[in-house]
Amino acid sequence: MSDMVGRYRECGAATKEGLELSFSASSIPLKQRWRNNGLSADFLADYVTTFFPRVENDPKSLARQQEIRGAVNYIANELLENAMKYSDEHLTQPISIKLVMEADSILFVESNATNAARGRAFQAFVTELATSDPTELYVTQLERGVETGGSGLGLITMVNDYGAQLGWKFDDLGDGAMRVTTQVLLEI
Amino acid sequence: MEIVVSGEQYSVEWDAPTRTAALKGILRLNGLEEYGPIARFLSSAVPEGKMTLDVRSLEFLNSSGIAMLSKFVIEIRNRKTVDLNVVGSTAISWQGKSLANLCKLMPSLKMEII
Ligand SMILES: Nc1ncnc2c1ncn2[C@@H]1O[C@H](COP(=O)(O)OP(=O)(O)O)[C@@H](O)[C@H]1O
Ligand SMILES: [Mg+2]
Numbered sequence: 481m482s483d484m485v486g487r488y489r490e491c492g493a494a495t496k497e498g499l500e501l502s503f504s505a506s507s508i509p510l511k512q513r514w515r516n517n518g519l520s521a522d523f524l525a526d527y528v529t530t531f532f533p534r535v536e537n538d539p540k541s542l543a544r545q546q547e548i549r550g551a552v553n554y555i556a557n558e559l560l561e562n563a564m565k566y567s568d569e570h571l572t573q574p575i576s577i578k579l580v581m582e583a584d585s586i587l588f589v590e591s592n593a594t595n596a597a598r599g600r601a602f603q604a605f606v607t608e609l610a611t612s613d614p615t616e617l618y619v620t621q622l623e624r625g626v627e628t629g630g631s632g633l634g635l636i637t638m639v640n641d642y643g644a645q646l647g648w649k650f651d652d653l654g655d656g657a658m659r660v661t662t663q664v665l666l667e668i
Numbered sequence: 669m670e671i672v673v674s675g676e677q678y679s680v681e682w683d684a685p686t687r688t689a690a691l692k693g694i695l696r697l698n699g700l701e702e703y704g705p706i707a708r709f710l711s712s713a714v715p716e717g718k719m720t721l722d723v724r725s726l727e728f729l730n731s732s733g734i735a736m737l738s739k740f741v742i743e744i745r746n747r748k749t750v751d752l753n754v755v756g757s758t759a760i761s762w763q764g765k766s767l768a769n770l771c772k773l774m775p776s777l778k779m780e781i782i
Contacts, residue, residue, distance in 0.1 A: 510698075518696045518728075550761020557696060558731055565698070618769065622738050631700055631735030641765040 481652065483603065486610040488647030488663055489587070499527055500578040503563075510564060517560040524579055525553035531581055532668075548668055551642050552579070552586065555664055558634040559590040562662075566602070567592035571657050588664040599650055599658030606635070606648050614640040638664055673705045678726075680706055687714055690722040695733045703736040710740050716749035723767075724757040724782075734766055738773055745774040756781040 484490075501520055506513060529549050535541040556577065563575040573593035580587040594602070609617060614636050621632035638644040649661040669690075673680040678693035689710060697703050713719060721737075723729075729737075744750045754770060756763040758781055771779050 514696075514698055518694070546759075547761055547764075551765070553728065554730075554762055554765075557728075561696075561698070561730065615772070619773070622735065622742065622773075631732045633735045633738075634731040637731050637734060637766060641769070 483650040484647065485603065485606050485650075486647035487645045487665065488649050488661075489665075496580050496582060498578055498580040499524065500576060502574050502576040504572070504574050506569075513564060517557055517564060520560055520577070521553050521557035524556045524577075525549045528552045528579065528581070528586065548586075551666055551668075555588055555638055555642065555644065555666065558638065559588060559662060559664065562634060563590055563592040566594055566598055568595045568598070568657065571595075571653075573653075573657075573659070585668060586666045588666070589661065590664075591659060591661040593653060593657055593659050596652075596656045596658050599660055602660055603648070603650050605632075606646070609635060609639070609646070635662075642666060672709050680709060682709075682713065686720065687718055688720040688722050689713055690725065691729075692725040694728040695726065696728065696730045697732060699732050700735060700739075703732060707736050707740060711743055714750055718751045718753070719744075720753040720755060722755045723763065724755055724760075726763075727760055729762055729766075734769070737770065741770045741774045741777065745776075751778075753778045753780065758782065 501524070526549070529545050532545045532548050533541070534545055559577055563577070567573070567575055571593040575592040576590070578589045580589070618633065618636050618640055621636060624632065635646060639646060645665040647663040651659040653659055669681050669683045671679050672682045678691070678695050681690045681692065682688070683690070700707070710721070741752070744752050752774070754767065754777060756767050756779070758764060763781065767779060767781065771777055
């Protein structure tokens with residue numbers, strides 16, 4: 481049984497044009513793997529620019545390309561940071577991120593396994609996010625104690641600053657594990 | 669101009685005569701803890717009077733960095749002794765998206781995006 485929160489599109493990611501990266505859980509310490517988030521996000525952002533070519537003598541096309549590149553880089557980096565920080569290293573389950581190109585949007589689908597307690601805390605957080613005013617939640621999160629060492633602004637800024645629509649799916653894997661999938665729809 | 673904090677992809681530079689702290693490069697540090705050295709420098713740089721935060725050369729900032737800047741702005745607002753200016757660039761995508769949040773946190777902040 482899956483639980484869904486927000487705008488989750490069950491078959492949104494099917495057969496369309498896209499790109500998927502997948503990482504195996506790793507024995508290398510997080511501190512060393514951290515730079516790979518940036519490398520992957522830069523790569524995904526550059527990849528996407530192909531679909532939004534610069535048109536000669538049209539400065540708007542360059543501005544649009546740069547805006548989309550920046551948004552993809554920011555969102556992909558945040559999703560990858562979360563996957564690295566919050567997936568459970570003891571579960572030998574891969575982390576994946578997929579970009580699906582559509583006519584007027586880009587869909588990001590990130591998936592990782594985590595332990596049930598973290599998964600449930602995540603579900604509670606996103607249920608709050610899906611039903612609150614993101615501007616208010618931005619301020620609330622800043623004032624909230626920092627329990628996780630995180631800032632709690634990653635997902636909120638995607639909604640607030642980039643106008644993205646978010647959705648989540650939570651699947652019980654048994655043995656105290658959960659698979660969490662985050663979708664981010666960016667209209668362009 | 670003196671480099672006060674730096675890492676593989678970023679630096680924080682301080683110009684004493686103009687009381688300007690410039691963040692440069694790419695900041696993708698893991699969590700507020702890794703932002704500690706930058707946060708501590710910013711909050712101790714100017715006890716009172718004018719201060720400028722220049723992010724024009726900061727190409728990338730992750731959400732932990734946004735949280736660090738937001739907390740800095742809240743601290744300055746609460747202290748009421750520092751007159752803070754923020755200078756950004758229209759050429760850098762995240763700044764157009766996220767810098768405006770700082771004005772919401774501190775309405776008296778002077779923001780210039782050039
Ligand atoms: N991929 C994920 N797997 C498990 N939990 C997650 C995941 N992404 C986010 N979370 C949970 O949601 C919270 C909010 O995430 P986010 O907005 O990115 O802020 P931060 O990463 O700074 O904590 C995290 O603190 C974490 O508890
Ligand atoms: Mg995060």
